[in-house]
Amino acid sequence: QKEVEQNSGPLSVPEGAIASLNCTYSDRGSQSFFWYRQYSGKSPELIMSIYSNGDKEDGRFTAQLNKASQYVSLLIRDSQPSDSATYLCAVSGGQNFVFGPGTRLSVLP
Amino acid sequence: DAGVIQSPRHEVTEMGQEVTLRCKPISGHNSLFWYRQTMMRGLELLIYFNNNVPIDDSGMPEDRFSAKMPNASFSTLKIQPSEPRDSAVYFCASSLGGGTNEKLFFGSGTQLSVL
Numbered sequence: 356q357k358e359v360e361q362n363s364g365p366l367s368v369p370e371g372a373i374a375s376l377n378c379t380y381s382d383r384g385s386q387s388f389f390w391y392r393q394y395s396g397k398s399p400e401l402i403m404s405i406y407s408n409g410d411k412e413d414g415r416f417t418a419q420l421n422k423a424s425q426y427v428s429l430l431i432r433d434s435q436p437s438d439s440a441t442y443l444c445a446v447s448g449g450q451n452f453v454f455g456p457g458t459r460l461s462v463l464p
Numbered sequence: 465d466a467g468v469i470q471s472p473r474h475e476v477t478e479m480g481q482e483v484t485l486r487c488k489p490i491s492g493h494n495s496l497f498w499y500r501q502t503m504m505r506g507l508e509l510l511i512y513f514n515n516n517v518p519i520d521d522s523g524m525p526e527d528r529f530s531a532k533m534p535n536a537s538f539s540t541l542k543i544q545p546s547e548p549r550d551s552a553v554y555f556c557a558s559s560l561g562g563g564t565n566e567k568l569f570f571g572s573g574t575q576l577s578v579l
Binding site for chain 1: 497506507509566568569572
């Protein structure tokens with residue numbers, strides 16, 4: 356069974372710090388990797404996608420992928436209170452997406 | 465673009481009643497997904513359509529659940545009879561292409577409470 360694992364948190368960081376979110380997956384055939392952000396009571400929204408090994412940067416967000424280690428991470432630089440949310444890692448390689456349980460991030464002012 | 469539209473936003477019903485959830489995907493998107501989210505189990509895929517055809521329904525919990533996509537702009541998820549353990553947020557999502565390597569756009573969800 357395909358699995359995606361994340362630390363449930365909560366992960367607390369002070370405003371302005373770097374938040375580091377991690378995700379591991381079990382299916383070596385996975386090809387596409389996504390990070391979704393979900394505010395409480397809202398629907399998930401895509402913030403990053405990554406398909407090849409290495410880093411991908413978009414503004415304050417950097418996604419990192421290491422297929423050999425089956426590991427994906429999301430770094431949020433200069434964290435803001437508005438970044439407080441649950442971050443879902445999603446992995447795809449076949450007929451469907453598999454979402455991780457999410458990590459709850461709290462950015463303290 | 466109006467995004468993925470789901471209705472109703474909230475549904476409260478009694479055990480044993482039929483529940484129908486509705487979804488309109490983004491125009492031009494070829495794939496549609498139904499997810500269920502609970503605190504205990506997270507976000508679970510129930511069923512996935514491509515070009516209105518069900519591709520993977522292995523996540524549908526049991527025969528009480530059924531989903532249809534009669535055309536490219538409309539899908540329903542039906543639960544009959546409903547049970548308290550069906551209480552969850554049900555999300556519909558769509559994507560542009562036919563595979564699962566593309567980003568999903570989620571609707572606002574339907575909060576279902578079965579008493």
